[in-house]
Structure formats: C-alpha cells, structure tokens
Amino acid sequence: xxxLEVPTVQFTSDQQSFRNEVRAFLREEIQSGHFTPACxxxxxxxxxxxxxKLGDKGWIGMTWPRSYGGSEKSAIExxxxxxxxxxxxxPVAAHWFADRQTGPLLLKYGTENQKKTFLPQIxxxxxxxxxxxxxxNAGSDLAAIKTRAVRTDGGWLLNGxxxxxxxxxxxxxxxxxxRTSPQNEENRHDGMSQLMVDLHVNGVTIRPITFLTGxxxxxxxxxxxxxxxxxxxxxxxGNGWKQGMAELAYERSGPERILSTYPxxxxxxxxxxRINDRDGLTEMLSLLPELWSIRNLSIGxxxxxxxxKDVSFIASLVKDRGTTFETKVAETVRLxxxxxxxxxxxxxxxxxxxxxxxxxxxxTLRGGTTEILRGIIAKGVVSQ
Amino acid sequence: MSEIKEYIxxxxxxxxxxxxxxxxLEKGQMGLFDDELWASVNDMGLTGVNISEAYxxxxxxxxxxxxVIKLVGQYPIPLPLTETxxxxxxxxQYGIKITHDQPLSFYFxxxxxxxxxxxxxxxxxxxxxxxxxxxxxxxxxxxxxxCQNQWIMVLVPVNESKIHEKVNLAGEPRDSLFxxxxxxxxxxxxxxxxxxxxxxxxxxxxxxxxxxxxxxSERVVQxxxxxxxxxxxxxxxxxxxxxxxxxxxxxxxxxxxxxxAVNNAVEMLQGGNDALSIMLTKIKVSAVAGDIxxxxxxxxxxxxxxxEHTLHHLTKRLWSWRDxxxxxxxxxxxxxxxxxxxxxxxxxxxxxxxxxRSIL
Numbered sequence: 001x002x003x004l005e006v007p008t009v010q011f012t013s014d015q016q017s018f019r020n021e022v023r024a025f026l027r028e029e030i031q032s033g034h035f036t037p038a039c040x041x042x043x044x045x046x047x048x049x050x051x052x053k054l055g056d057k058g059w060i061g062m063t064w065p066r067s068y069g070g071s072e073k074s075a076i077e078x079x080x081x082x083x084x085x086x087x088x089x090x091p092v093a094a095h096w097f098a099d100r101q102t103g104p105l106l107l108k109y110g111t112e113n114q115k116k117t118f119l120p121q122i123x124x125x126x127x128x129x130x131x132x133x134x135x136x137n138a139g140s141d142l143a144a145i146k147t148r149a150v151r152t153d154g155g156w157l158l159n160g161x162x163x164x165x166x167x168x169x170x171x172x173x174x175x176x177x178x179r180t181s182p183q184n185e186e187n188r189h190d191g192m193s194q195l196m197v198d199l200h201v202n203g204v205t206i207r208p209i210t211f212l213t214g215x216x217x218x219x220x221x222x223x224x225x226x227x228x229x230x231x232x233x234x235x236x237x238g239n240g241w242k243q244g245m246a247e248l249a250y251e252r253s254g255p256e257r258i259l260s261t262y263p264x265x266x267x268x269x270x271x272x273x274r275i276n277d278r279d280g281l282t283e284m285l286s287l288l289p290e291l292w293s294i295r296n297l298s299i300g301x302x303x304x305x306x307x308x309k310d311v312s313f314i315a316s317l318v319k320d321r322g323t324t325f326e327t328k329v330a331e332t333v334r335l336x337x338x339x340x341x342x343x344x345x346x347x348x349x350x351x352x353x354x355x356x357x358x359x360x361x362x363x364t365l366r367g368g369t370t371e372i373l374r375g376i377i378a379k380g381v382v383s384q
Numbered sequence: 385m386s387e388i389k390e391y392i393x394x395x396x397x398x399x400x401x402x403x404x405x406x407x408x409l410e411k412g413q414m415g416l417f418d419d420e421l422w423a424s425v426n427d428m429g430l431t432g433v434n435i436s437e438a439y440x441x442x443x444x445x446x447x448x449x450x451x452v453i454k455l456v457g458q459y460p461i462p463l464p465l466t467e468t469x470x471x472x473x474x475x476x477q478y479g480i481k482i483t484h485d486q487p488l489s490f491y492f493x494x495x496x497x498x499x500x501x502x503x504x505x506x507x508x509x510x511x512x513x514x515x516x517x518x519x520x521x522x523x524x525x526x527x528x529x530x531c532q533n534q535w536i537m538v539l540v541p542v543n544e545s546k547i548h549e550k551v552n553l554a555g556e557p558r559d560s561l562f563x564x565x566x567x568x569x570x571x572x573x574x575x576x577x578x579x580x581x582x583x584x585x586x587x588x589x590x591x592x593x594x595x596x597x598x599x600x601s602e603r604v605v606q607x608x609x610x611x612x613x614x615x616x617x618x619x620x621x622x623x624x625x626x627x628x629x630x631x632x633x634x635x636x637x638x639x640x641x642x643x644x645a646v647n648n649a650v651e652m653l654q655g656g657n658d659a660l661s662i663m664l665t666k667i668k669v670s671a672v673a674g675d676i677x678x679x680x681x682x683x684x685x686x687x688x689x690x691x692e693h694t695l696h697h698l699t700k701r702l703w704s705w706r707d708x709x710x711x712x713x714x715x716x717x718x719x720x721x722x723x724x725x726x727x728x729x730x731x732x733x734x735x736x737x738x739x740x741r742s743i744l
Binding site for chain 2: 001002004005006008009010011012013015016019083087262265266269270273278281282285286288289290291292293294295296297300313314317320321371373374375377378379381382
C-alpha cells in the first residue's frame with residue numbers, strides 16, 4: 001500500500017506556553033497600532049521595523065545553531081511561531097524568504113564563511129533575501145532558464161534577468177539560479193548553479209511590476225555583467241538544480257499555504273457568533289474540517305523535514321490542498337455575508353475580504369502552479 | 385503508542401489481506417455471515433483490542449483499536465468487527481464483562497432511545513432500534529434507553545426482538561430491531577451519570593467510520609495507481625496524461641488529508657481531548673468520500689463498473705459508510721453548537737493544548 005501517512009504531532013505544555021507568548025506579543029503590537037492585520041501578509045506585508053523586532057526576540061532563524069545567531073529551537077516551535085504570525089496577519093514579508101529558504105539552504109550547502117557572514121545578520125532581521133528562480137521565458141518550466149554566469153578572475157560574470165521576485169526592492173541579496181554551463185538537451189537539469197547576488201552592486205537594475213491591486217511587491221531584476229565573487233557561490237557549481245529543488249519542500253508545505261486568508265475566516269466567524277447567525281456560522285464552519293486536516297498534514301511534513309526525511313510529493317500535496325482552502329474562504333464569505341466587494345473600505349472585515357479576492361489568483365500560482373504540483377504528486381506516487 | 389501496535393498491524397494486515405477476497409466480498413454482498421471467519425478473527429484477538437485482560441481482551445489502547453478498524457477499511461471483510469469492538473469498549477468501561485465470543489452491536493440514538501419501565505421490581509424494555517449494524521447476527525446490543533427520565537445504558541438480547549432486515553449498498557446488515565415487553569436483568573442496566581456520555585458511542589462510531597472510510601480510500605488509491613500504470617491508451621500509460629494526473633493527485637491528496645485527520649483525532653481521543661477533533665474528522669472524511677468514489681470510477685472507465693471488478697465493493701462502502709455514524713450535515717450542526725457554546729477564538733479551540741477531560 002502506498003504510504004501517505006505523516007507523523008502526528010501533539011504540542012507539549014512548553015510549546016503551548018511559547019504559543020501564548022507569541023500571541024501576547026502580537027496582540028500588543030496590534031493594540032499599539034504597530035500593524036493592521038492583513039490577509040496574505042507574508043507576501044505583501046513588508047515592514048523592516050517589524051522584522052527587526054522579531055529578530056530581537058530571536059524569532060528569525062530560530063531553529064538554526066546558536067553559533068550562527070539562531071536559538072536551536074525545533075521545527076515545531078518554528079511552526080507555532082509561523083502559524084501565529086499568519087493568523088494575526090502580521091507584516092512578515094521582509095525577512096520571510098531568508099528565514100524560510102535562504103537560511104536552510106546555507107546551513108545545508110553554504111561554506112563556513114557564508115554561514116558566519118549571513119546567518120547572524122538574517123536572524124537579527126537586518127539582511128533580507130529575494131528568490132531568483134523564474135524568468136520571463138521560464139516559469140513552470142524552470143529548467144528553461146537562460147540567465148548565465150561565465151567564469152572570470154576570482155568569480156563569475158552574471159547576465160540575464162529574473163522575474164516575479166517578491167520584495168527584491170527591499171532585499172539585500174538574491175539567490176540566483178543560473179546556468180554555469182551551456183544547456184544540455186540530454187539532461188536539462190545539468191549545469192546550473194546558485195549564486196548570492198548583492199542587489200546593490202553595479203549592473204543590477206530592479207524594476208517594479210505592479211500587482212493587480214496597484215501595490216508593489218513583485219519585481220523584475222536585470223543583471224548586466226554583474227561580478228559575483230567565488231565566495232558567493234552556494235554549494236557546488238553545477239549542483240544548482242538539486243539544491244534549488246530541496247528548498248522547494250520548505251516552500252510548499254508551510255502554514256503560509258493554508259493560512260493566507262485566515263484573518264478573514266476568523267473575523268467572519270466571530271461576527272457571525274456576535275449576530276447569532278446560526279446558518280451562516282454553520283456554512284462558514286463547513287471549511288473548518290478542511291483546515292484541520294490540511295494543517296495536520298502540514299505539521300506532519302514539518303516534523304519529517306526536521307528529521308531530515310524525504311517528503312517528496314507530500315509537500316506538493318500540502319500546497320495543492322491548502323491553497324484550495326485559502327480560496328474557498330473568500331467564496332464562502334461572499335455568500336454568508338452577502339458582500340459586495342469594494343476597493344476602499346473603512347471596516348476591517350471588508351478590507352480583508354477585498355484582499356482575499358484580489359490576492360486569490362496568486363495562491364495557486366506562486367511556489368509552483370497547481371498544475372505542476374499535481375504532475376509531481378502523480379509521478380511521485382506512481383514511482384513509489 | 386502501545387507496544388502491541390506493530391504486532392497487531394502486521395498480523396492483522398496479513399490476515400485481512402489474505403481473507404478479503406473477491407469471493408468473500410461477493411458473499412458479503414449477498415448478506416451472508418461467515419461463522420468460521422468470525423471464529424478466526426476472535427482467535428487472533430482482534431475482537432479484544434483496547435480491552436483489558438480482566439474483561440477478556442488482549443489489552444492495548446485506542447490507537448491499537450483504530451489501527452484494526454482502519455485495516456478493516458483497507459481490506460474489507462463482511463463481519464461486525466468494528467461494532468463488536470465499540471460495544472465491548474463501552475461495556476468494559478461500565479464494568480460489564482462479556483463471556484461469549486459472539487458478535488455485538490449497539491444502538492445509541494438520543495432522539496429515539498429505547499424505553500425501560502420498572503414494574504414490580506422487574507425491568508421491561510420497549511422500543512425500536514433502527515439501522516442497527518449487523519443487528520441480525522449480534523447476540524446482544526448495547527443500547528441507550530430512558531428509564532423514568534433517567535438515561536441508562538442497557539445490554540439487550542437480540543433474540544427477544546422482531547427483526548426487520550435491511551442492508552446497505554455493500555450488503556452489510558443494517559437491521560431494525562423491535563422490542564416489545566422484553567424482561568431485562570438488573571445487571572444489564574447501568575445509569576449514565578454524565579450527560580455527555582450518551583454521546584460517546586456516537587463519537588466512537590463516527591471516528592470508526594472515518595477510519596474505515598480512510599482505509600478504504602487508501603485501497604482505492606492503490607487500485608487506481610495499479611490501473612493507471614498498467615492500462616495503456618494512445619500508446620501511453622494512463623498516468624502519463626495530465627488529465628489523469630489530476631485525478632490521481634486529487635485521490636492521493638484527499639486520502640492523505642483524511643489520514644492526517646483520523647490519526648490526529650485518534651491520538652487526541654487517547655489523550656482524552658476528543659469532541660471537536662472527531663466532529664471535524666467525520667465531516668472531512670464523509671464530505672470527500674463521494675468524490676473519491678466517483679473519481680476512482682472515472683479513472684477506471686467502463687471496466688470499473690462491472691460486477692466482476694473489485695472497485696464496486698470499495699465504492700459501495702464509500703457511498704454507505706459516509707452516512708453511517710452521522711453524515712456531515714448532522715456533524716456540522718453539532719460543530720456549530722460546540723463553537724457557539726465554547727468561549728475563546730476559533731483558532732484557540734482548534735490548536736491550543738486544552739486540558740479538557742475526556743467524556744468517559
């Protein structure tokens with residue numbers, strides 16, 4: 001029988017205390033007006049000030065070794081923190097990718113010098129990273145990337161461009177997946193490498209791409225003869241594809257693939273309870289079993305990742321199912337509250353509703369489209 | 385997790401896999417009960433899991449019990465194993481020891497309980513127990529009843545009833561038992577003190593059905609993967625087609641989500657914090673069962689619709705079991721009531737480590 005089970009996780013009382021601590025901090029931040037809860041805040045809520053505060057608390061890179069600025073907490077503690085941040089709709093976008101992906105990447109493949117240089121800065125909330133994967137002609141077919149680096153004295157010369165790079169305009173570095181050897185039609189994944197590129201050096205141009213809401217978090221980033229020193233190559237030259245794919249397991253199975261619209265879900269339920277709308281409450285709560293089951297799956301994957309196990313297609317599966325839940329929230333609210341969505345809202349519930357609809361298309365596109373994920377799942381499970 | 389879990393899993397899965405043949409399922413479809421197979425199941429100790437040796441069981445905990453129940457979903461056998469286990473769990477918790485090896489079943493319906501009257505020191509039972517799983521083969525049923533405005537649990541001999549036989553889509557008995565003036569012994573009556581306890585059987589049955597549905601979904605995934613890798617059209621294996629991959633991915637994703645729900649709910653039941661997780665799990669699993677059945681048939685094409693093929697034995701159970709132990713409409717009502725009654729945010733109710741005591 002094909003194995004689809006992930007481990008179960010029950011939280012200890014220490015972990016519950018930690019959750020309460022995070023929750024109290026966030027309540028205080030909201031009450032002091034330091035941030036307004038928003039849907040999809042992990043992608044569009046950028047606040048270097050808030051990131052710095054989390055860094056001061058030791059809540060960035062919290063699972064990393066102390067010698068690199070981390071707190072050596074377990075993946076379950078990090079899961080709790082992440083959930084609470086998303087549920088509160090906190091502005092975590094600035095440090096998000098460094099915490100989620102770049103840190104684990106460097107810990108696994110980075111040199112001692114890279115770890116010593118970058119990880120402590122990341123944990124302080126002072127160094128942000130952007131992701132450099134997609135290109136104008138390489139979206140779902142990532143192996144078609146054209147950005148390339150050629151050997152030069154003491155490093156590499158980078159030419160090409162990356163697109164859909166969220167937060168590149170406030171990031172300090174980007175991990176760029178590029179070709180360091182010409183494309184080999186026999187094995188399209190060969191000859192790629194990952195370079196850490198300082199986004200403030202000569203030859204880098206960052207152009208905003210305005211999101212459909214009118215907001216700016218996407219960018220297109222151009223590289224024109226950008227010099228990248230050898231010490232900024234991540235892992236092995238030529239091993240970029242494999243390294244990049246390992247990152248994706250972290251990218252696809254986390255709570256941000258389930259909770260992007262949670263602030264709306266929660267607020268609507270409280271409202272329905274307040275006005276004693278039993279039918280509406282029942283309809284809204286019909287989504288809760290979805291959340292419950294996918295969250296259990298996602299925590300199980302987090303535990304597997306922590307144990308260094310291969311989560312292969314199950315991570316993709318969390319994203320596929322989780323984003324379906326995220327999308328259903330706005331659709332259910334629409335009918336339960338008979339809403340007419342508006343652009344400018346004075347009530348927070350209306351604002352969250354508008355955000356949930358307008359950000360909706362991104363849920364099932366970013367981090368691997370649903371179509372790509374389903375291919376991975378089907379092939380993964382057949383080959384098992 | 386108890387030590388016997390692995391042992392139970394290994395021996396029970398080997399046994400059930402061997403027994404759950406097409407021929408047996410066809411016998412089951414005809415409503416036949418296999419005495420010999422029942423005896424083997426008893427001999428293996430499968431009807432005594434999560435029951436202490438003092439009560440004639442083999443020990444273990446809820447996780448062990450639900451491991452067996454889930455396996456009965458993966459490899460269906462037409463026997464009241466789940467029903468007997470649940471009945472014994474309840475009876476042993478009320479201090480009643482069963483000394484025979486015959487099947488047991490239950491009837492716990494708060495809306496339509498049986499009725500017991502005291503008459504000159506004798507207890508007389510009346511009423512109708514509807515949709516009793518395997519009622520006709522059970523020697524006794526554990527039933528919820530009212531006695532002078534007092535909720536009681538009563539152990540009722542089935543041979544004292546008039547039986548109206550019915551079966552679900554898979555041919556599994558779901559009988560109505562009519563009791564008229566049946567004498568009940570004092571020792572077979574237990575007063576239910578805690579008002580929540582009358583929901584306990586309902587919850588255990590709901591979780592059991594969720595576990596069985598999930599087990600059978602795993603089996604459906606298996607059948608679909610086999611077919612999609614064997615069958616070729618247009619010169620390619622079916623699983624190479626993107627449209628078919630969508631089906632596979634749906635089946636795998638939903639089954640994995642159901643497994644995660646069931647496993648966590650069982651663990652929470654063991655930890656004594658069960659009410660909410662069981663509701664959520666039964667709603668989730670029941671709601672998706674029909675789509676899993678239809679998707680599996682779509683993937684199999686016409687061959688899956690034939691009596692000869694195994695698939696219908698699995699999908700008929702999906703279509704039946706989702707309504708047993710409370711359908712999602714019923715549990716959604718219970719869920720709303722639970723959320724209305726409990727203070728605290730929905731998030732806190734869902735994720736916090738509550739020290740709520742079990743209802744038993």
